[in-house]
Amino acid sequence: MTYCVGLFLNEGLVLLSDTRTNAGVDNISVFAKQHLFQRDGDRSIVAMTAGNLAVSQAVINLVQEGLEHPDTGEIETIYSVHSMFAAASLVGAAVRQVYRSHGPTMKDQGVPFDVSVLLGGQLAGRTMRLFQVYAAGNFINATHDTPFLQVGEHKYGKPILDRAVTPDTPLLDGVKLALISMDSTLRSNLSVGLPLDLTVYPRDSLDLSRTWRITEDDEYFRDLRAGWSEALRAAYRELPAVPYSL
Amino acid sequence: MTYCVGLFLNEGLVLLSDTRTNAGVDNISVFAKQHLFQRDGDRSIVAMTAGNLAVSQAVINLVQEGLEHPDTGEIETIYSVHSMFAAASLVGAAVRQVYRSHGPTMKDQGVPFDVSVLLGGQLAGRTMRLFQVYAAGNFINATHDTPFLQVGEHKYGKPILDRAVTPDTPLLDGVKLALISMDSTLRSNLSVGLPLDLTVYPRDSLDLSRTWRITEDDEYFRDLRAGWSEALRAAYRELPAVPYSL
Numbered sequence: 001m002t003y004c005v006g007l008f009l010n011e012g013l014v015l016l017s018d019t020r021t022n023a024g025v026d027n028i029s030v031f032a033k034q035h036l037f038q039r040d041g042d043r044s045i046v047a048m049t050a051g052n053l054a055v056s057q058a059v060i061n062l063v064q065e066g067l068e069h070p071d072t073g074e075i076e077t078i079y080s081v082h083s084m085f086a087a088a089s090l091v092g093a094a095v096r097q098v099y100r101s102h103g104p105t106m107k108d109q110g111v112p113f114d115v116s117v118l119l120g121g122q123l124a125g126r127t128m129r130l131f132q133v134y135a136a137g138n139f140i141n142a143t144h145d146t147p148f149l150q151v152g153e154h155k156y157g158k159p160i161l162d163r164a165v166t167p168d169t170p171l172l173d174g175v176k177l178a179l180i181s182m183d184s185t186l187r188s189n190l191s192v193g194l195p196l197d198l199t200v201y202p203r204d205s206l207d208l209s210r211t212w213r214i215t216e217d218d219e220y221f222r223d224l225r226a227g228w229s230e231a232l233r234a235a236y237r238e239l240p241a242v243p244y245s246l
Numbered sequence: 247m248t249y250c251v252g253l254f255l256n257e258g259l260v261l262l263s264d265t266r267t268n269a270g271v272d273n274i275s276v277f278a279k280q281h282l283f284q285r286d287g288d289r290s291i292v293a294m295t296a297g298n299l300a301v302s303q304a305v306i307n308l309v310q311e312g313l314e315h316p317d318t319g320e321i322e323t324i325y326s327v328h329s330m331f332a333a334a335s336l337v338g339a340a341v342r343q344v345y346r347s348h349g350p351t352m353k354d355q356g357v358p359f360d361v362s363v364l365l366g367g368q369l370a371g372r373t374m375r376l377f378q379v380y381a382a383g384n385f386i387n388a389t390h391d392t393p394f395l396q397v398g399e400h401k402y403g404k405p406i407l408d409r410a411v412t413p414d415t416p417l418l419d420g421v422k423l424a425l426i427s428m429d430s431t432l433r434s435n436l437s438v439g440l441p442l443d444l445t446v447y448p449r450d451s452l453d454l455s456r457t458w459r460i461t462e463d464d465e466y467f468r469d470l471r472a473g474w475s476e477a478l479r480a481a482y483r484e485l486p487a488v489p490y491s492l
Binding site for chain 1: 401402404405406408409410417418419421422423425426430433434446448456458466469470473474475477478479480481482483484485486487488489490492
């Protein structure tokens with residue numbers, strides 16, 4: 001399993017992913033699920049993947065190697081597309097190509113064709129976007145009404161996002177909320193694990209240098225986890241007492 | 247879908263369930279999922295069910311009508327069993343009987359045989375127990391290490407329980423925590439809905455009179471939901487700022 005979350009804020013993007021992959025609980029590994037495509041002054045694109053690792057790695061390879069555009073016949077890569085919409089279309093096309101080549105055998109062997117991709121970023125002179133690409137290659141994008149997207153094990157970490165993330169959330173508050181959301185997930189699902197990869201993309205910066213890997217030794221994250229647990233316990237205690245008499 | 251949660255506390259049991267059933271989002275209904283079996287001074291047993299409604303209703307009917315015990319050949323009902331363990335075994339036997347009669351046709355028609363039951367209570371002179379019965383009729387029970395069990399849509403409401411419920415949690419605090427857990431679920435999954443059924447069973451009371459139905463008009467629950475949202479937002483703001491500079 002995996003948990004990746006992307007916040008689509010007025011100030012920019014917050015992109016956080018774990019690094020655990022597993023084939024059964026007795027076979028876990030560390031694989032980055034966050035892939036950065038940067039060309040200074042031209043484009044800053046980040047893909048975060050969940051699902052079958054062979055499928056998601058194939059997709060990431062294909063968008064870099066390039067795919068033939070169905071209309072123009074030209075080879076397009078993540079570095080040549082002219083918009084984030086085209087980037088999402090390219091990822092979708094890559095997903096369908098992998099489905100055509102691996103899907104039938106995976107189906108025969110009872111392995112679900114399971115992949116989803118969060119794709120965020122911006123091209124020079126264009127608007128910043130955040131997309132979620134599904135296993136069919138189709139996709140949606142985050143809007144002001146729903147300023148976050150999640151892939152993988154999304155349920156445990158959703159309640160805090162539902163309540164606290166708005167488009168106006170400052171970037172560093174967004175980081176804090178994404179880390180809290182990840183903490184709830186780490187705590188409840190063993191197949192999501194440290195270290196974490198974090199990228200913050202300030203809108204219009206065209207710069208992907210703000211990346212951090214958060215390990216078990218990260219003092220801030222350790223304190224945040226303990227502090228959040230304590231804050232939740234304090235918060236429920238401070239709510240009005242239940243009015244039922246026993 | 248459904249969400250039922252049971253807390254197994256030193257002071258007693260807290261049992262909370264929603265009432266929404268749905269066959270598609272365009273066909274929702276209110277059905278109680280909490281069933282009380284009370285014989286004063288002798289036994290207090292509560293079953294909460296999740297899964298296919300036809301299956302769970304059949305199970306509840308069977309444990310009241312009675313099933314033949316495989317060893318003794320005698321007819322056992324939820325009112326004749328001699329322990330909570332025997333009650334859980336009876337529910338399990340009922341699940342398997344429904345599986346034998348309905349399972350093959352359901353499988354033919356692609357309908358999953360999906361049922362799970364939380365069964366809590368106490369018999370005179372015996373210990374209080376809380377069981378979770380699976381669709382195979384097998385079961386587990388809550389212990390001091392894991393003093394709560396959930397069936398149905400359990401993920402959204404788990405983080406707060408993980409962090410705040412201990413065996414020492416007082417009964418009324420347990421009610422508050424169960425309601426908070428339910429609130430997170432209601433907020434994120436449309437197929438879980440009000441009204442709620444709540445039963446509090448004080449250990450050794452053999453009394454199931456402490457039951458409440460919580461509707462949309464319930465002022466305390468409405469205030470709790472608003473207060474919890476506000477408390478979460480305040481809690482995250484009060485945590486130390488993220489140390490990364492952008």
